[in-house]
Amino acid sequence: MDFLRQLPTHVYITGSLAFLVWFRNYGGYRYRCLMAILSLILMATFGVIASLILPIFGQAGLINYLVARGYHYIGGFFTGLRTTIIGQENILQSPAVYVCNHQTSLDIMVMGSMYPKNTSVVAKKELKYYPFLGWFMTLSNAIFLDRKNRTNALKEARQAAEDIHKKKISVWLFPEGTRGHSSKVDLLPFKKGAFHMAVQARVPIVPVVIANYNDIYSTKAKRFLPGNVNIKVLPPVVTNDIDEDSASIEKLSIRVRESMLTALREISPTTKEE
Template identity: 30%
Template sequence: MNLLRSVLHTLFMAVTVVPWAIAVLVTAPFLNSMQIYWLCAGWLKLAVSSGKLMLGIRNEVIGFENLPVGSTAPAILLLKHQSTWETFCMPTLMPHPLAYVFKKELLYVPFFGWAMGRMDMIHIDRSKRAQAFSKVVEQGQRLLNQGTWVIMFPEGTRIPRGQKGTYKSGGTRLACETGAPVIPIAVTSAKCWPRKAFIKKPGTVEFSIGKPIPSQGREPDELMREVEAWIEAEMRRLDPEAYPAA
């Protein structure tokens, strides 16, 4: 049954993303950046809703009260990354538009990447590290000033359930440069949608939002250690079965 559910959901996303992306490409010249964002977020809502209906995956969000309040209140969201599910869900869950920091190679993915390229996000060339970070700071500051929150995965890639990757300080470097607070977020998506797995399982994915961590006067590495400690401790609280006893 889970195999059939997974096949149907994959086909549904593949079939719907093509006309949606074409609509974005055709209308983008006539829309502003926010209109393009919410048009693209509409497909993500469809993907998440169909995931609930077809796959039986439901979301539970803890800590909404920890999010900054105000239309232009800045925030840099740093998430645990276990699967594609959270990349789909976050724009549908957050009260602000989000800007992902991602590698430019994703722009070449047919239809999905082409539509993503019309959005006001931060795509970087990883081979040019110094230039890439300067671009992140410049564009990140502009986006934060207009009320868009920047979202990054500090481990850089999807991490298998129960494991911990290497936390990189790019997100906290951006926070220290811009003065924006950091919001750590733990996500248990691998319980239902494991890394690189085609077959998904029904269940509940928890999104736990931590309290804002001020960045002013902090060092990026020290700040990232605090983010890492909170996320990993929260992961063990939310999904104790995935972690061996100490």
């Protein structure tokens, strides 16, 4: 024990990292959950630093992109999570509103495999106060919506629409508003903020569908297995001819949701409810 106490700190760190790399082929649910959390903390910390440095060189649009890709590759290395992207040609180089289904916290790791450059995240206001993740999101100019207050949410959506034009950025939202946590291949009802935003900004909506991966990850069943998750990027939906009234926005959200639900059922493996 005295010998171990005398070892330099960097030896402990190197040894611990070597053990985690070696153990990735043998670790189970708890190990993979731990590595997913540690990878997220690592990349959120990197994001804080990147948010302070990259804007100096005019590269603020790379902040979220680098963090998302880094989390996907590092987290995927330790957990064995991989993705197959279908319809990658539908990712736009110009501003757009990306809408994606939301299942679990692992969605961030999965979507990192195709997250576009120059894209900001739109998230619920509560995330702003999370350690590490909230700090990074605040510094990277994430857009926080107060979903408990419809008036505030619409006002913030309009401001975000203005930012899309001024800063020439895209935005990424989860229109379900919360995580599904279900083995059932389905979608929750969509909130309208993303669609108000797209119509007001007159930019396309790009639906992104992550296949149901309950067979790989389930907190209820304490299951986290290595595996592949399909992602399908659907063709952009043009909003130039859509009115800003509630009825038109409702019709648009239903149309997008139905197309995403169809794609979700096509790319998801057959699973049994638990």
